[in-house]
Structures are given as structure tokens and as C-alpha cells.
Amino acid sequence: MADTRPLCISRRSLLATGVAAGLAALPLSLLPAAAWAAHGPVVTILGDSITAGYGLPQAASLPIQLQAALEKLGVPCLVRGAGVSGDTTANGAGRMDFSIRPDTKVVVVELGGNDILQGVDPKVTRANLDHILTRLKERHMNVVLCGMRAPREIGAGYARDFDAIYPELARQHDVTLYPDLLAGVGRDPALHQPDAIHPNAKGVLIIAARLAPVVAKELSLAAA
Template sequence: MVDTSAPFVSRRTLLALPLLGLASPALAARGKVVTLLGDSITAGLGLPAADALPAQLHLALNRLGVANIVRGAGVSGDTTAGGAARVDFSVRPDTAVVVVALGGNDLLQGLDPRATRANLEKILGRLAARRMGVVLAGITAPPEIGRSYARDFNAIFADLARTRRLAFYPDLLAGVGRNPALKQSDGIHPNAQGVRLIASRLAPVVAKALAQRA
């Protein structure tokens, strides 16, 4: 964390704080805080900070006329188990809405969908106890991975959103996952153009969730 009261903090650092999700009290007054709890997609692996999802979601919300501060809490390689272990300290108390965007690494590792669901239940339970708004972002398993597995995995997110009455974004990689032109050379992570598409589609869901927060 950058201490903005320290004399050695440069003007360049202060100007970069909104992109890094670190805000002084004056900056915080400009909008409600959205925290992205996720993995390498939300961490912006392979991209400069200005092209990563936290910065692009911030801009997309601005375009909708929503004052906001978007704070990245993505850890590359994180599974839902990792998210459950760190949710209390990764999501700061001033957060109004948390976008929970985990599960992609569970899918890549072929983890038991029952374990993925249990971990997400822990995360959502902790956020509910802290009275925070939630947007649950799903990940769609391709049928090539096995129809039975894909069916069980894909059902997790919709079921949790329905039973917990959460704002729901069904597939974080919708429009990107099967389009090579929107992905980096690894064939997995979105490039800058792909991230902008994700942000533009996710922003209305987040905006609605923010509007419901007192």
C-alpha cells in the first residue's frame, strides 16, 4: 500500500493511485468502491495497468455516468480456494460492491465442481456477513472438456446467483473466449481489446449493483 501522507511519494505516484485502486480520502469521495476479487484475468496478466480490467472497468463505468473507484484484487493462478482464504483481507471495508470472478483456474485444473461451489459459498457468505454487494461473474466450461463435467461446473454460478439473489454476469469471457483476435499469444488471457469488451459488457451489471447500495 502506498502511504499518500509520506513526503517521498511523487506526484506521478499520486496520479497513478486510481489505476492502482489506492485512493486518498479526497479521491474516495468521488465514487463508490468496486473490488475485483479474481485471478489473472482481473489481475491483468500480460498487460500494462492501464489496459487491465480494473482500469478499463473504471473507464466503462465513467462512460455510463457512474462515479466509481475500481480496486483490483486479482491474483494470477488463484483458484476459488485461494479466494476463500484471502477474501477477508483482499476486500477492504470501504468496498460497496465486489465482483467475484473466480473459477477459471479450477476449470483448468479439472477440480471437483463440488469443491468449487463450496469455496464460492464461503466467499459469498463472508461478503454477505460484511453486508457488501456482490456481482457474481461465471466462467463457462467448454463441452470439449467433457459434457458431464461442463454441465456440473456451469451450473454452479447460475445456481448460486439464484439462491443468493445476486447480480449475475454469466460468463466473464463472453465474446472473447473463442475469438483468437481478442486473446494474447497464450490463447487464454484477453488482450487489451478483449479486456475493453469485457469491461463494456460487465459495466452495466456493476452499475446497477452500485445503484442499489445506499
Template sequence: MSAPAQPFPHRRQFLLGLGLLSQTGAGPRLRIVTVLGDSITAGLGLPARDAMPAQLQAALARRGVSVVVRAAGVSGDTSGGGLARVGFSVANDTAVCVVALGGNDLLQGVDPALTKANLRGVLRKLKARGIGAVLVGVAAPSTIGAAYAREFNAIYPSLAREFGVPLYANILLGVNGDPALLQRDGIHPNAAGAKRIAEALAPVVARALKA
């Protein structure tokens, strides 16, 4: 009498093949860049595809750096608001967080010492979680008061040195004052302005990802 036939003689090999197929089909997991900021990074007045985070992802891709850029900008947010929400706005799978806060502090005349303390708190929280950072500043014009502008503008390079993180000193560099790159309010970048910011910021973020 012959032995009964096995219902699935190559079951182990079949399951192994499925496992390998699923792994190869999934591909490598892309790293995450989160942009923590205010209305400029939130893309106020723009569709999401034209806002700075999406433009940054495209600019990095053109440099051969494949990432997913998450937008975590809130219109009107100050450095204090960013500090309050960094724990839940920046997910744990973030490789690098672009910290772009301070513009609303400047508009509201917040004490630069307080702005610096808040940004230091943000950077400390990111460091404690093992998340890299890029610090993005905003330039204070001397017309608001030379002493205030000097103290405010010193915040960003000082913190960049303290934490050893890359610095992009002025988010609106090359955009501010150019009607072709701004919306009608004369403050927020249009799609072309957001692209200009993203192109300038991309190499700084790329270096942070390598680090």
C-alpha cells in the first residue's frame, strides 16, 4: 500500500517564496523629514503640492535624495507654540526635523531671550529623541530697532553652534521684497517663492540626512 499523498508537499518552499516576494515588493523604506514651522511652511494661500514641504521633497529628489517630507507648519505659530507641540507634531520616525520658527515672534516683538529659550527647548527635545535637526532662521530688519534686530538675529547662529546642527539663516532670503515670488500680502511666498526657498534649503537638509 502506497503512502498517502501530502496535501501540499512544498508548503515550506511556497511560504518562503511568498515572504521573499513581499520583501522585494515593498522596497526600501524612505526616510522622513518633518518641517516644524509657521504659515510659510504650512503653505498659507497655496495648494499642498505648491507649498514649501512638497517643493522641498521635489528639490531633494532632484538631488538624488529620496525622502518623504511631512508638513507640520501651523499658521500664526510662535516659537512657544512649536515648543508646546513638538512632541506630537514631529513623529518618532522622523530622521531630520527642519525647525523654521520665529517669524511670528518677530512680528509680535517677543523678547529675543524668550524666543531663544523656546527654540533651545525644541532642539533639546529633538536631540533627546535621537532626531536630527536643521535650524532655519528669519532675518530681523534694523528698521524695527537696531538693538532688537541684532539680538534677534544672533539667536540662530548661536543655537546652531550650541547644538551642532546645520543652519539656514534666513528662510526668506532671495524671496522677501520680490513681488514675483510673493503673494498679494507681500509676506507669504507664492508657488515660485516656495520653490526658491526649497531649492536653497535642500542642500542643507541633504547634509543633515548624511550626518
């Protein structure tokens, strides 16, 4: 969701500080795939600050918690976060080719919240997500598309058009739909940070637990 303090390390910062220093600063989940061969297939979450773990310690972030939830289901894998705080669907579409590594088997697409906050025309959001899904299919990657729900306060017409994007694209591209990323979290203040936008650690646990079976099924399809 919207944020002015990106939490992900950029290519520019790696070049500025030196490749060796940059790699030393990276969390283990971002190290080369060869170092993680024993962890099974790779799941990449292409997302915004919810994926980046805004306001949370790394251990409480969605990629880490989703991996833990999958392991509890008996599905060993590496969940790699490709989240940039503040990213819209346009930003995600623009960086997906270098943010999603070739060893990825399943991509969880978690984008759209910032489109709502910025009032992006739903037609533009739809076109961006359509591009993302088309490109992922070209790269032979399985997809879990996470839906978003626009608040009715911003306008019933806008909310209706926005909410329809995800099921329509899931049908069009024949990909798995997870209808609502924030299902079970909603607007519960006990599950959100003080900004009332980003889930807290408890909220992330709920998201990861509900999302894990869907991702597990997609991994089994990718392996078939």
C-alpha cells in the first residue's frame, strides 16, 4: 500500500555501494537460487508494501510467514519477496521482468491497493494486470492472482469496476484467483498498524495461513 519509504534494496543502491557489500546486506531469501536448492521450488510474491513488510520486522513479513505456513502444510519451498512500497500495478508491470527470477515456479501477484489510494482508473489497472499475467504466461510461470476490494466510500461505481478486474482477468488468463488478499483481516483495528492500512504481525499471520493452501495447490499443479 502507499508509503514514501521504500523498504526494498534497489539496483542503484547496490551499484553505489558495491556488489559485494550489497550482497552482504541482502536478506538470505534474496541470495542466489543455487544457495537454496534444498528448499524446494521458488514462489515469488510480486507486490507492494504488504509484501515488502512495511512497519514490521523482516521475520513478520508476508514472504517469511507464507513460507512458514507452507512448511506447516508439508510443502517445503522458498518464498521470495519482490515487494516495493508504494508500487502501483504500473510499477509492478514495469519491473516484473527483473524482479521475478527465472527459477520461479509460482508467482503470487499482490498489486492494486495503491491504485485504489491514487484513484487510478480501473481500466488502467486492468490493462496493467493483464500485461503482468500475459508476461507470466509467456515465461511459463503459474500464477495466484490476489484480488483487492475497493472501499465503497470512494464511490460505488469505482468500487464495482475495480472489484470486477480480478475475477475477470483470472477467467481470461485461466489463472488461480485468491478473491480477497485481506480476507479475515478487513478493517479490524486489532489486525492493522496505526495507519489503518497495513496489516500488523497478527494480520499477516492470518493472510499467510489463508493464502498458503491456495499456493500449495498451485505448486502441485506447477510440478505436474
